[in-house]
Amino acid sequence: MTKLSVNVNKIATLRNARGGNVPDLLKVSRDLEDFGAQGITIHPRPDERHIRYQDARDLKKMVTTEFNIEGNPVPKFIALVLEVKPEQVTLVPDSVDAITSNAGWDTVTNKDFLTDVIKTFKDAGIRTSIFVDPDPKMIDGAKAVGTDRIELYTESYATDYAKDKETAIKPFIEAAKRANELGIGINAGHDLSLDNIEYFAKNIPNLLEVSIGHALISEALYLGLDNVVNMYLQRLK
Template sequence: MTKLSVNVNKIATLRNARGGNVPDLLKVAADIERFGGQGITVHPRPDERHIRYQDTRDLKKIVTTEFNIEGNPNPKFIDLVLEVLPDQVTLVPDAEDAITSNAGWDTIKHKDFLTEVIRKFKDAGIRTSIFVDPDTKMVEGAKATGTDRIELYTESYATGYPSDKKSAIKPFIDAAKKANELNIGINAGHDLSLDNIHYFSQNIPGLLEVSIGHALICESIYLGLDNVVNMYLNKLK
């Protein structure tokens, strides 16, 4: 079964909108695990507009499933990850002013940089993953860096799913087959939702984990967090 890691950035955004500690990020993360979530993901950015660097330190103390920190590996991020020692680090090439992640790595152009960063994390015992577009060449490039996994950037799938789901998923199937061939683990994330997650998970061979935040939190406003976490788990079976 594909594991569900819940990105709690949006909980931090809501908390930060008013100051104080409502909603309580740590309690929400613990509740997600209690409801059946199999991991917690955070994506701290340099301006700390949602997840704060201290949040990652605090979450490390209470997360009992799998803790995944994702972000652009600038020096401050690298230092944080090596301090916190999560189960997994996901490298994302987002600009400092990006609203959200909007592209995968060019793993060929940035091979040397990624190889160096990945070596640091793996030496510390942290599983590594690289955010990539569904392109077999980028998967091959990822293999050359020594990464343990890739995370397929699924925005194009989510955008194309309503009109032509077969065409939308085809490049992801091709990329997944290449990853399986090269013995790289496969994660996926970005704009996956209750509407499109089942078809994706059933058609991607070897899909180990999905990271879902924005859609899951939005759906929970209407349906309740406990209910939505378990709806995802059922669709991932």
């Protein structure tokens, strides 16, 4: 079964809007695990506009499933990850002013940089994953830099799913097959939702984990967190 990791950035965004501790990020994360989530994901950015660096430290003490920290490996981020030592770090090439992640790594152009950063994390015993577009060349490049896993950037799939789901998923199937050939683990995330997750999970061979935040929290406004988490788990079986 594909594991569900819930990205709690949106909970932090809501909390920060009022400057207090409502909703309580730690309690929500604990509840998500109780509801069945198999991981908690955060994506701290340098301006700490949602997840704060202290949140990473606090969550490390209480997450009992898998803790995944995403982000651009700038020096401040690298230092945080090495301090906290989550089970997984996911490297994302987003710019400082990005509203959300919008592209995968060019693993060929950035080969030397990624190789060094990944080695740093793996030497510390942290599993590494890198955000990539569904391009076999980028998958080959991911193998060359030594990552344990890739996270397929699924925005194009989510955008095109309603128009032609078979065409939308085709490049992801090809990328996944190449990753399997190379022995790289496969994660996925970005704009996956209750509407499109089941078809994706059924068609991507050896999909290990999905990270879902914005859609899941938005759906929970109507359906409740407990219900939504279990609806995702049913679709991922």
